[in-house]
Amino acid sequence: xxxxxxxxxxxxxxxxxxxxxxxxxxxxxxxxxxxxxxxxxxxxxxxxxxxxxxxxxxxxxxxxxxxxxxxxxxxxxxxxxxxxxxxxxxxxxxxxxxxxxxxxxxxxxxxxxxxxxxxxxxxxxxxxxxxxxxxxxxxxxxxxxxxxxxxxxxxxxxxxxxxxxxxxxxxxxxxxxxxxxxxxxxxxxxxxxxxxxxxxxxxxxxxxxxxxxxxxxxxxxxxxxxxxxxxxxxxxxxxxxxxxxxxxxxxxxxxxxxxxxxxxxxxxxxxxxxxxxxxxxxxxxxxxxxxxxxxxxxxxxxxxxxxxxxxxxxxxxxxxxxxxxxxxxxxxxxxxxxxxxxxxxxxxxxxxxxxxxxxxxxxxxxxxxxxxxxxxxxxxxxxxxxxxxxxxxxxxxxxxxxxxx
Amino acid sequence: xxxxxxxxxxxxxxxxxxxxxxxxxxxxxxxxxxxxxxxxxxxxxxxxxxxxxxxxxxxxxxxxxxxxxxxxxxxxxxxxxxxxxxxxxxxxxxxxxxxxxxxxxxxxxxxxxxxxxxxxxxxxxxxxxxxxxxxxxxxxxxxxxxxxxxxxxxxxxxxxxxxxxxxxxxxxxxxxxxxxxxxxxxxxxxxxxxxxxxxxxxxxxxxxxxxxxxxxxxxxxxxxxxxxxxxxxxxxxxxxxxxxxxxxxxxxxxxxxxxxxxxxxxxxxxxxxxxxxxxxxxxxxxxxxxxxxxxxxxxxxxxxxxxxxxxxxxxxxxxxxxxxxxxxxxxxxxxxxxxxxxxxxxxxxxxxxxxxxxxxxxxxxxxxxxxxxxxxxxxxxxxxxxxxxxxxxxxxxxxxxxxxxxxxxxxxxxxxxxxxxxxxxxxxxxxxxxxxxxxxxxxxxxxxxxxxxxxxxxxxxxxxxxxxxxxxxxxxxxxxxxxxxxxxxxxxxxxxxxxxxxxxxxxxxxxxxxxxxxxxxxxxxxxxxxxxxxxxxxxxxxxxxxx
Numbered sequence: 001x002x003x004x005x006x007x008x009x010x011x012x013x014x015x016x017x018x019x020x021x022x023x024x025x026x027x028x029x030x031x032x033x034x035x036x037x038x039x040x041x042x043x044x045x046x047x048x049x050x051x052x053x054x055x056x057x058x059x060x061x062x063x064x065x066x067x068x069x070x071x072x073x074x075x076x077x078x079x080x081x082x083x084x085x086x087x088x089x090x091x092x093x094x095x096x097x098x099x100x101x102x103x104x105x106x107x108x109x110x111x112x113x114x115x116x117x118x119x120x121x122x123x124x125x126x127x128x129x130x131x132x133x134x135x136x137x138x139x140x141x142x143x144x145x146x147x148x149x150x151x152x153x154x155x156x157x158x159x160x161x162x163x164x165x166x167x168x169x170x171x172x173x174x175x176x177x178x179x180x181x182x183x184x185x186x187x188x189x190x191x192x193x194x195x196x197x198x199x200x201x202x203x204x205x206x207x208x209x210x211x212x213x214x215x216x217x218x219x220x221x222x223x224x225x226x227x228x229x230x231x232x233x234x235x236x237x238x239x240x241x242x243x244x245x246x247x248x249x250x251x252x253x254x255x256x257x258x259x260x261x262x263x264x265x266x267x268x269x270x271x272x273x274x275x276x277x278x279x280x281x282x283x284x285x286x287x288x289x290x291x292x293x294x295x296x297x298x299x300x301x302x303x304x305x306x307x308x309x310x311x312x313x314x315x316x317x318x319x320x321x322x323x324x325x326x327x328x329x330x331x332x333x334x335x336x337x338x339x340x341x342x343x344x345x346x347x348x349x350x351x352x353x354x355x356x357x358x359x360x361x362x363x364x365x366x367x368x369x370x371x372x373x374x375x376x377x378x379x380x381x382x383x384x385x386x387x388x389x390x391x392x393x394x395x396x397x398x399x400x401x402x403x404x405x
Numbered sequence: 406x407x408x409x410x411x412x413x414x415x416x417x418x419x420x421x422x423x424x425x426x427x428x429x430x431x432x433x434x435x436x437x438x439x440x441x442x443x444x445x446x447x448x449x450x451x452x453x454x455x456x457x458x459x460x461x462x463x464x465x466x467x468x469x470x471x472x473x474x475x476x477x478x479x480x481x482x483x484x485x486x487x488x489x490x491x492x493x494x495x496x497x498x499x500x501x502x503x504x505x506x507x508x509x510x511x512x513x514x515x516x517x518x519x520x521x522x523x524x525x526x527x528x529x530x531x532x533x534x535x536x537x538x539x540x541x542x543x544x545x546x547x548x549x550x551x552x553x554x555x556x557x558x559x560x561x562x563x564x565x566x567x568x569x570x571x572x573x574x575x576x577x578x579x580x581x582x583x584x585x586x587x588x589x590x591x592x593x594x595x596x597x598x599x600x601x602x603x604x605x606x607x608x609x610x611x612x613x614x615x616x617x618x619x620x621x622x623x624x625x626x627x628x629x630x631x632x633x634x635x636x637x638x639x640x641x642x643x644x645x646x647x648x649x650x651x652x653x654x655x656x657x658x659x660x661x662x663x664x665x666x667x668x669x670x671x672x673x674x675x676x677x678x679x680x681x682x683x684x685x686x687x688x689x690x691x692x693x694x695x696x697x698x699x700x701x702x703x704x705x706x707x708x709x710x711x712x713x714x715x716x717x718x719x720x721x722x723x724x725x726x727x728x729x730x731x732x733x734x735x736x737x738x739x740x741x742x743x744x745x746x747x748x749x750x751x752x753x754x755x756x757x758x759x760x761x762x763x764x765x766x767x768x769x770x771x772x773x774x775x776x777x778x779x780x781x782x783x784x785x786x787x788x789x790x791x792x793x794x795x796x797x798x799x800x801x802x803x804x805x806x807x808x809x810x811x812x813x814x815x816x817x818x819x820x821x822x823x824x825x826x827x828x829x830x831x832x833x834x835x836x837x838x839x840x841x842x843x844x845x846x847x848x849x850x851x852x853x854x855x856x857x858x859x860x861x862x863x864x865x866x867x868x869x870x871x872x873x874x875x876x877x878x879x880x881x882x883x884x885x886x887x888x889x890x891x892x893x894x895x896x897x898x899x900x901x902x903x904x905x906x907x908x909x910x911x912x913x914x915x916x917x918x919x920x921x922x923x924x925x926x927x928x929x930x931x932x933x934x935x936x937x938x939x940x941x942x943x944x945x946x947x948x949x950x951x952x
Contacts, residue, residue, distance in 0.1 A: 031804070034803060034804055035803070136749050136753050137771045141771050143790055143828060144783065144786060146789065150796075158788075158795060210441050210444060210445065211442045213441055214440070214441025215438070215442060217438035219438065221435055221439070226442060226446060229454065232453065232454070233449070235885070236933065237890075237930075239926070240457070240926045243923065244458075244459060247919070248459045275452070278452045341781065356780075356781050360896070363784065363788060363896050364895070375785055375786065379778055382777040
């Protein structure tokens with residue numbers, strides 16, 4: 001399709017680029033000024049500096065990349081004179097923001113994603129909307145992001161110390177991590193978590209995968225009712241599951257101790273593992289049935305046709321194809337157990353204290369900064385899990401011939 | 406070859422009619438599917454559905470009164486609670502035996518704390534009586550023992566009450582002294598139940614309770630109430646009946662009959678009211694009588710701030726009404742949290758659904774990362790942020806927006822619960838909204854605009870109605886998750902920001918009122934199942950997607 005281009009002279013946008021950039025500069029200047037004890041000077045200097053920067057960059061540096069670099073370097077040098085190393089970092093950041101903003105305004109980028117016929121009100125709303133969304137994303141991610149630097153705090157505080165803000169190496173330390181790996185209050189729960197979660201996952205994945213295959217057959221009497229029962233552990237609030245299990249498992253435990261002569265510690269693990277595996281089952285069922293929806297049934301028939309028995313067909317044909325679904329279901333089950341507090345709090349005894357349980361007690365009673373180190377480790381852990389699940393999902397879609405979304 | 410004539414049924418290769426053969430194949434297929442599902446179904450039924458059913462059962466179960474005070478409960482059946490007088494001698498004599506047995510096993514305090522849920526203060530009555538009840542009948546015992554020291558010995562009583570065969574077996578057991586072998590089960594002597602009805606039934610209770618432990622009947626001290634019962638029996642029984650009693654104790658009994666003739670009749674009621682005046686209080690007896698049934702609606706009534714009284718069901722006193730308020734607060738706050746999630750989730754879902762796929766995928770990570778991050782990590786993050794000495798307050802003070810002296814209180818109140826739970830549940834709103842918005846063709850909006858609609862009309866009349874299923878799915882999901890939340894309100898909610906689930910946990914682990922916890926749980930479960938049913942109707946449980 002031929003595109004019709006009309007050469008219209010680009011209007012100069014300096015008229016509002018400079019005032020707007022000055023406003024942004026004033027805001028940032030206010031923050032910097034507050035840090036240095038004189039907000040008023042900060043506002044004035046910030047506004048003048050931002051206006052000048054915008055003017056110089058837009059008029060004399062046509063290449064954006066170079067312009068941004070210049071802005072960052074200039075502001076960083078200024079920052080270095082005000083507050084040494086931390087000033088350098090903050091200055092570079094502010095310079096980047098201001099120069100990016102200047103180009104964004106002056107080159108008309110702010111209209112890039114709206115149709116050309118949009119009125120200026122619509123453009124304003126569109127960009128406001130983007131800022132609102134950005135703030136919501138910030139709300140989603142900021143609490144998790146804040147925890148990470150705080151976990152390196154050299155003090156036992158839950159807030160940024162002046163040394164940390166000055167990027168002084170003395171303000172940071174790994175002592176909370178050291179506590180996490182050496183204190184038995186934390187290492188024992190960690191061990192327990194790594195005993196309970198994998199075992200619970202194995203139970204829920206093996207039983208769940210079998211049942212999902214059964215459920216995906218064409219004729220299953222009472223499929224809806226069965227599905228409802230199997231999904232119910234996810235629907236019933238945890239506190240209710242925990243209440244029911246508390247009564248039931250204490251009876252079960254007494255019976256096992258009395259009649260089978262098992263040790264109390266062992267029974268405790270059995271109870272928690274059973275409880276956790278039942279909580280993980282809905283996730284396995286949901287992910288595996290979702291994978292089986294796109295499964296080509298003629299493949300198993302072809303295998304049978306060529307003389308493979310049902311077991312061989314399952315392991316050689318069906319299993320490799322649904323494996324991504326099984327693994328991501330298993331990861332869900334694992335994280336459910338690994339992250340679970342309420343049920344283990346009610347069903348387990350002190351011997352089965354898991355990591356979340358220890359965190360819960362820590363948060364409720366004496367809040368120790370080691371929790372933040374643990375939290376950071378867990379965040380890293382969940383990033384790895386998230387990446388794995390995402391890769392598996394894409395692989396599964398590719399295997400089933402669905403286009404990646 | 407099978408013969409297929411034109412009129413005959415169609416046949417399969419092996420000669421069976423095709424219809425039958427197909428039906429068999431279908432049946433086999435069904436059985437195979439069920440066999441694959443069966444292990445998991447059984448597992449879930451046993452480890453999950455059974456505990457829930459057990460909890461439902463526990464919310465109405467009330468065996469403790471009938472088990473601890475069996476005689477009293479029977480005797481109390483005929484008592485008219487509207488008469489305004491405490492029950493008669495019959496009930497008190499039953500109570501004396503029950504209390505003796507209960508105090509021996511130390512279960513009377515449990516009953517006291519059970520009834521205390523319904524009638525605050527009654528537990529001290531039970532505790533106090535438990536200490537005193539063992540002495541009821543002491544005076545009679547002394548008199549009998551004074552007459553003949555043999556009454557003090559448990560062997561005397563066993564010999565009088567036990568049947569000859571039992572006594573023989575018992576003697577053998579004592580001689581054998583085998584480890585781990587229990588004493589032969591006690592059997593009453595023939596005819597003794599007719600001759601000494603009160604004494605024999607009391608003794609039978611004593612024998613049952615003693616033998617349920619590891620103690621031996623002949624080694625356990627007789628209860629003082631035996632002597633009161635014996636005196637009463639001797640006073641009413643005719644001499645011929647007493648003479649008819651066989652066995653070693655017969656002579657002793659004859660002698661005792663003569664002794665007992667001179668005794669004053671025993672006043673049980675006075676004995677109990679001497680221990681504690683509470684036994685003369687009609688209100689306490691009404692409580693015992695109302696909760697003597699094996700199944701009670703009491704826990705449920707309690708869970709909705711009602712109580713049983715002689716005039717029927719009525720509201721509890723003002724200061725004890727907490728549960729309705731808590732349920733309302735749970736609902737209200739869950740709705741508020743769901744509303745906040747919708748408000749924040751809608752724009753994000755919209756922008757994710759309308760951006761280029763590559764950008765949307767990157768932004769999606771920002772939604773999925775909190776979703777995958779441990780609940781406790783997120784809760785502790787909010788605790789760190791919202792504290793008075795926390796990050797947000799520090800920034801506000803630093804910017805000069807808040808004075809250092811009066812930092813904002815943002816935690817341990819409703820605000821803390823709402824903010825933290827909105828953050829935690831937001832991904833559960835965004836994901837269903839996103840999956841619905843993804844299916845709305847963007848051309849519709851452009852079409853509406855080209856037909857002259859303003860952007861707002863185009864959104865409100867064209868786009869929004871199509872996103873309603875997503876709003877429904879996300880809202881119900883968030884709401885279901887919110888009303889059952891425990892951990893976050895417990896950690897950041899203080900006293901004003903807690904939910905009904907925190908109360909359930911409190912009753913399980915601290916107050917030990919398990920029946921009430923079960924009743925509260927049952928009500929909550931009912932609400933969730935109702936919502937779940939609605940969710941299933943709107944979205945369909947098969948359409949739940951993860952990640």
